[in-house]
Amino acid sequence: xxxxxxxxxxxxxxxxxxxxxxxxxxxxxxxxxxxxxxxxxxxxxxxxxxxxxxxxxxxxxxxxxxxxxxxxxxxxxxxxxxxxxxxxxxxxxxxxxxxxxxx
Numbered sequence: 817x818x819x820x821x822x823x824x825x826x827x828x829x830x831x832x833x834x835x836x837x838x839x840x841x842x843x844x845x846x847x848x849x850x851x852x853x854x855x856x857x858x859x860x861x862x863x864x865x866x867x868x869x870x871x872x873x874x875x876x877x878x879x880x881x882x883x884x885x886x887x888x889x890x891x892x893x894x895x896x897x898x899x900x901x902x903x904x905x906x907x908x909x910x911x912x913x914x915x916x917x918x919x
Contacts, residue, residue: 839876839906844914847907851899861918876916883908 848854848861857863861871871879885891886900887908903911 839909839913841914841917844910847911848914861915871915872918874915876912879915880908880912883911
């Protein structure tokens, strides 16, 4: 019984931590506008310029990974490295949640 109780508690904590790390799409939308993402990636994440990728339809995990890699310099793009440099972990979580919601 003790093992079952421990398992249930550990599962509950994992689920709670995942929910907390999910980000806030509304805050992400505000950050998307405030940081100027709309300028290249378009309103609603739909780019009108071939040089810039459309983000609508991308998963939150994709966005989080790429923004984190741009911020650290692991992924190279002068524009995106500069844009991501000023993002906090919370900003990235929120942006990922917003863009991930644009399905």
